[in-house]
Amino acid sequence: MAPRLTRLAQSLPQTVPFVGVETQERASGRPFRARLGGNENGFGASPRVAEAMTLAAGEMWKYGDSESHDLRQALAARNGISAENIAVGEGIDGLLGLVVRLFAEPGSTVVSSLGAYPTFNYHVAGFGAHLHVVPYRDDREDLEALLQAARTLQPAILYLANPDNPMGSWWPADEVAAFMEALPEDVLLVLDEAYGEFAPPSVLPALHPIRPNVLRMRTFSKAYGLAGMRCGYAIGAPEVIRAFDKVRNHFGVSHMTQVAALAALGDDAFLKDVVLQLQACRQELVTISRDNGLVALPSATNFVAIDCGSDGAFATRVLRNLAEQQIFIRKPMAPVLDRCIRVSCGPEGEIALFAEALPRALAAASSAAQ
Amino acid sequence: MAPRLTRLAQSLPQTVPFVGVETQERASGRPFRARLGGNENGFGASPRVAEAMTLAAGEMWKYGDSESHDLRQALAARNGISAENIAVGEGIDGLLGLVVRLFAEPGSTVVSSLGAYPTFNYHVAGFGAHLHVVPYRDDREDLEALLQAARTLQPAILYLANPDNPMGSWWPADEVAAFMEALPEDVLLVLDEAYGEFAPPSVLPALHPIRPNVLRMRTFSKAYGLAGMRCGYAIGAPEVIRAFDKVRNHFGVSHMTQVAALAALGDDAFLKDVVLQLQACRQELVTISRDNGLVALPSATNFVAIDCGSDGAFATRVLRNLAEQQIFIRKPMAPVLDRCIRVSCGPEGEIALFAEALPRALAAASSAAQ
Numbered sequence: 259m260a261p262r263l264t265r266l267a268q269s270l271p272q273t274v275p276f277v278g279v280e281t282q283e284r285a286s287g288r289p290f291r292a293r294l295g296g297n298e299n300g301f302g303a304s305p306r307v308a309e310a311m312t313l314a315a316g317e318m319w320k321y322g323d324s325e326s327h328d329l330r331q332a333l334a335a336r337n338g339i340s341a342e343n344i345a346v347g348e349g350i351d352g353l354l355g356l357v358v359r360l361f362a363e364p365g366s367t368v369v370s371s372l373g374a375y376p377t378f379n380y381h382v383a384g385f386g387a388h389l390h391v392v393p394y395r396d397d398r399e400d401l402e403a404l405l406q407a408a409r410t411l412q413p414a415i416l417y418l419a420n421p422d423n424p425m426g427s428w429w430p431a432d433e434v435a436a437f438m439e440a441l442p443e444d445v446l447l448v449l450d451e452a453y454g455e456f457a458p459p460s461v462l463p464a465l466h467p468i469r470p471n472v473l474r475m476r477t478f479s480k481a482y483g484l485a486g487m488r489c490g491y492a493i494g495a496p497e498v499i500r501a502f503d504k505v506r507n508h509f510g511v512s513h514m515t516q517v518a519a520l521a522a523l524g525d526d527a528f529l530k531d532v533v534l535q536l537q538a539c540r541q542e543l544v545t546i547s548r549d550n551g552l553v554a555l556p557s558a559t560n561f562v563a564i565d566c567g568s569d570g571a572f573a574t575r576v577l578r579n580l581a582e583q584q585i586f587i588r589k590p591m592a593p594v595l596d597r598c599i600r601v602s603c604g605p606e607g608e609i610a611l612f613a614e615a616l617p618r619a620l621a622a623a624s625s626a627a628q
Numbered sequence: 629m630a631p632r633l634t635r636l637a638q639s640l641p642q643t644v645p646f647v648g649v650e651t652q653e654r655a656s657g658r659p660f661r662a663r664l665g666g667n668e669n670g671f672g673a674s675p676r677v678a679e680a681m682t683l684a685a686g687e688m689w690k691y692g693d694s695e696s697h698d699l700r701q702a703l704a705a706r707n708g709i710s711a712e713n714i715a716v717g718e719g720i721d722g723l724l725g726l727v728v729r730l731f732a733e734p735g736s737t738v739v740s741s742l743g744a745y746p747t748f749n750y751h752v753a754g755f756g757a758h759l760h761v762v763p764y765r766d767d768r769e770d771l772e773a774l775l776q777a778a779r780t781l782q783p784a785i786l787y788l789a790n791p792d793n794p795m796g797s798w799w800p801a802d803e804v805a806a807f808m809e810a811l812p813e814d815v816l817l818v819l820d821e822a823y824g825e826f827a828p829p830s831v832l833p834a835l836h837p838i839r840p841n842v843l844r845m846r847t848f849s850k851a852y853g854l855a856g857m858r859c860g861y862a863i864g865a866p867e868v869i870r871a872f873d874k875v876r877n878h879f880g881v882s883h884m885t886q887v888a889a890l891a892a893l894g895d896d897a898f899l900k901d902v903v904l905q906l907q908a909c910r911q912e913l914v915t916i917s918r919d920n921g922l923v924a925l926p927s928a929t930n931f932v933a934i935d936c937g938s939d940g941a942f943a944t945r946v947l948r949n950l951a952e953q954q955i956f957i958r959k960p961m962a963p964v965l966d967r968c969i970r971v972s973c974g975p976e977g978e979i980a981l982f983a984e985a986l987p988r989a990l991a992a993a994s995s996a997a998q
Contacts, residue, residue, distance in 0.1 A: 260840040261816035264733040272873040278694035299689045308685035315678035319669045319853040324648035351877050363634040384875050446631035470630040483689040486883035503642040505754050507721050513856035
């Protein structure tokens with residue numbers, strides 16, 4: 259006889275939403291030469307971050323401020339909102355878990371898109387809620403169908419990413435604003451804007467009015483290059499933001515993470531430069547795709563979905579061959595989307611390695627098909 | 629109409645297990661001169677940590693290894709166990725939340741001691757389980773009564789800290805081992821050893837045999853001085869350790885946190901030195917107590933509970949006056965224990981400030997009583 263997991267926990271698989279790059283390296287016994295699969299920001303973080311952390315090294319023994327006060331004030335000032343509109347957490351992943359826990363329970367319905375962020379789905383399953391998925395349409399999340407699902411199913415939560423992962427597609431701000439307006443007021447919209455800083459200004463709807471049924475998710479892991487420190491935040495109405503205080507780990511956002519995020523937020527020039535590098539890299543991926551007879555989908559993110567021109571099995575073979583050539587990328591898994599591979603932007607050297615490896619991968623995938 | 633919290637979330641207060649030191653400073657408008665309330669390690673972290681982080685600063689953009697492979701290997705080697713016996717998480721606080729989520733559900737009973745770690749209780753409430761508390765006996769958690777409660781109530785989880793927080797007391801290893809042996813096999817013992825590195829070797833039971841119903845909780849936040857990076861780990865049987873994979877944030881332990889913890893673990897000489905400084909400081913707090921006609925309770929931790937010689941109201945007045953003098957400490961809140969204040973060890977200068985402030989605080993508390 260041993261301790262028993264809860265019935266819900268018993269029903270869950272031991273799973274990981276993404277098999278990590280290091281796990282893959284350990285499995286193959288070979289390191290990747292290019293790390294272009296995690297939508298990380300290989301252009302790195304502002305040097306001010308490391309400077310601030312070095313300055314604060316003598317405070318490594320301090321628990322973080324449980325209210326992330328200074329960071330929330332800085333984010334509020336930056337965004338023209340109040341600190342009461344901001345919850346800071348251990349990355350968007352951590353915040354998504356808390357949102358699901360707060361608003362969905364066994365028996366609840368949650369709506370997302372088929373092929374959208376698996377870590378959100380992981381949390382939905384983890385709290386025993388039922389996930390209803392809506393197919394993408396023309397490689398975008400289907401706002402009309404999502405709205406229809408919201409009206410019909412009255413879900414507790416609806417998840418939408420804009421710009422989208424894994425396709426890099428987006429809806430213009432005014433259409434997202436209209437979607438928010440039309441959404442039933444008792445449905446919580448989790449609007450994941452992890453890639454927002456990479457998008458043209460016309461993509462992100464205004465933060466005002468702040469609606470009681472919308473949470474905007476932002477992160478320091480992408481444009482700010484701080485995936486290695488783990489900090490995300492949610493923007494919403496004070497009553498929703500306060501609800502996090504019921505369940506969050508109050509001392510979960512470490513002192514050094516707060517130091518790092520504050521420093522990153524203070525370096526606008528660096529952020530702008532990263533976005534410029536990113537745009538150039540995105541264009542380079544378009545060129546590489548064309549040179550190989552492939553179509554790169556338009557992207558408002560730091561990655562590009564490349565249509566490999568055939569089916570999911572073909573794209574999977576391309577990915578596998580790239581992995582054999584020690585190039586780490588990922589790919590969408592849902593029907594239709596799965597014809598693509600997903601390549602993150604990164605430093606020139608790594609993109610060159612990808613460019614070199616791609617023709618061989620395509621040839622290998624083609625010959626295997628015959 | 630707005631999105632509705634789950635019934636469970638509705639029932640929870642917006643609460644924080646501890647009001648943070650920075651929150652208190654903002655409320656009073658004055659910084660503390662001595663930070664001796666959080667059981668942090670004011671002696672700091674190994675300089676190797678900052679060095680390793682500086683070396684790894686160029687990797688700040690990388691998500692952490694989702695398996696914390698290198699850290700788990702190092703911990704396994706250090707402890708003579710297998711990496712399969714180790715789960716790494718966002719501090720013990722984060723791991724406690726996961727344990728409660730995995731093993732307790734609404735309707736479950738969980739046993740702890742009255743006055744023991746409030747963050748554990750916070751998680752128990754947060755997942756809707758029922759908390760049954762057993763009073764301390766002679767300022768120690770009452771093993772016999774806890775065992776009795778385990779037998780009678782058949783709880784899902786039983787929490788025990790050894791050495792104990794907030795009293796600093798402990799049970800010898802052989803008595804804890806006997807307790808584990810006697811515990812019903814279907815009760816999960818969460819044995820919190822956050823302060824274990826400060827305790828004499830005779831306090832921590834051997835890690836072997838690793839029992840399927842025991843999880844040993846350890847941290848880098850105390851002896852290793854890394855509260856500002858947030859890393860804890862659980863040691864247990866592989867089947868229990870694997871269960872974390874069902875619900876944990878797989879990428880929650882950041883890359884830089886793993887770098888920091890590995891570096892800290894590699895500096896034994898520093899750890900030994902910290903423990904020596906801590907022992908000297910503990911002795912100093914005993915002397916200061918005696919000089920003020922008070923009794924410092926024996927402690928196997930990095931803090932000392934000082935019996936203020938009267939009741940809880942008196943000790944609260946002492947704490948409040950110390951706060952007015954800008955000295956941050958905490959105190960136990962449960963009956964009987966609450967006659968004490970709890971003072972963390974720290975650098976000489978801060979202890980001197982406490983020594984200077986204490987007589988005034990005692991005088992003020994006495995005069996207020998008349």
